[in-house]
Amino acid sequence: MDTETLGPDEDGLSRAAEILTGGGLVAFPTETVYGLGGDAKNDHAVARIFAAKNRPTFNPLIVHVADVDTAKRYVSWNDAAEILTTAFWPGPLTLVLPIRDDSGLSELVTSGLPSLAVRVPAHPAFRSLLKAFGGPLAGPSANPSGRISPTSADHVIAGLAGKIDAVLDGGPCEVGLESTIIGLTDTPVLLRPGGLPVEAAEAALGYPLGRHNDGDPLVAPGQMTSHYAPGAPVRLNVTEPRENEVLLGFGHVTCDLNLSESGDLTEAAANLFGYLHRLDETGAPIAVSPIPDHGLGRAINDRLRRAAAPRP
Known part of the structure; x- marks a missing residue:
């Protein structure tokens, strides 16, 4: 397929929302890295994300939503989530929480796990896209699985041209690292360090986070031992x-x-x-x-x- 490049203006956002509504894939800018978006309620769209990236289906995806109230439709909330989202959403923080039985999301998003990784992004173009689309978007990084993450539209095109429908070009990413992921299904635990310093999250909570070891079961994106890798050693x-x-x-x-x-x-x-x-x-x-x-x-x-x- 031909991969369109869209601007973050009204026409570009409208076209991107149209593609997503039809089950297509659109790469989008966030404050962290570029993500590859598909309708999180559409099995076919989510399956296309895994196929385009050549991503293992046991590696779950982050779902991006417009605000906290929307997040609560899909996950069971708790006190720690309230503290962290009040302090850091919208922003480079993803929370892993128990998924609601009535979430309506594609089961492919969670890779069969009883939890969901969810985030409210801060990037204005992506927030406008979420509003135009009007639903949750599954969105891993917009690159071939295991390779260097993309921080520009050119990086996305270099890795995924011909495999996705469009790229919404919002310029370079400000943070440049994927979101910090904190698991809140039990005792709060750091699952992946990222664009929010761990010290800031611990200060907000008032206690240290537990740690996830590389040998532990994979429960969130970005935990594979070999990842973010260039072709060269x-x-x-x-x-x-x-x-x-x-x-x-x-x-x-x-x-x-x-x-x-x-x-x-x-x-x-x-x-x-x-x-x-x-x-x-x-x-x-x-x-x-x-x-x-x-x-x-x-x-x-x-x-x-x-x-x-x-x-x-």
Whole structure:
């Protein structure tokens, strides 16, 4: 199929909503990364998402909704959810909560799990699209499964052209990392670090989150050991690159591309996937400077560890 590129204006949003209503797939901008949207109530549309990405069907999807009241139609709410959503929605936070028996969502969205990952995004173009469409959108990252996440419409086209119906081009993503995922089906647990620093969520709750280990059962997106990977091999915590490597730097280092010369983790997060795309185009192995493991650095290091993991 031909993949259309749409602008975030009234005509583009109307066309995108029309495609989604017909069971088609539209990639959309969020503040985190570009997502690949399909009607979360339509089995065929959700199946097309898995097929377009070549995504394992055991890997659940995030459902994006317009507001908290809409989220409550699909999941069972609790006190922790109320605290976190009051503080951080709309924004880069996904909550995993028990799915309601009467949700009406495609069972493919949850990969058979009794829980649902749900988020209210902040990006204005995507919020306008949710309003124009008028329903929940299943939306993983808009890239081939396991590869570098897209932070621009060009990244989406490079990976999925001909496999999806359209891309809504809203410019580069501001945060540049996927959402933080917190599980609230039992004791609150961090399932994936992301665009909301873990420290902020813990401060709002007033207690530390539990941790999900890589060997634990997969219960949320982004937990596969090998993920976010370029075609080239990746080597981490490098101070001296090898002769054949390109260096992704951080701080005051001599390198091919620098995530943040000033050591700003927010800037580094926003640049991470875009710079990995650019270095991967060279065909050379990628070495990466050490990144501090606090704040957004936790999420950056999580993505880099998965990018560097042995490929399946």
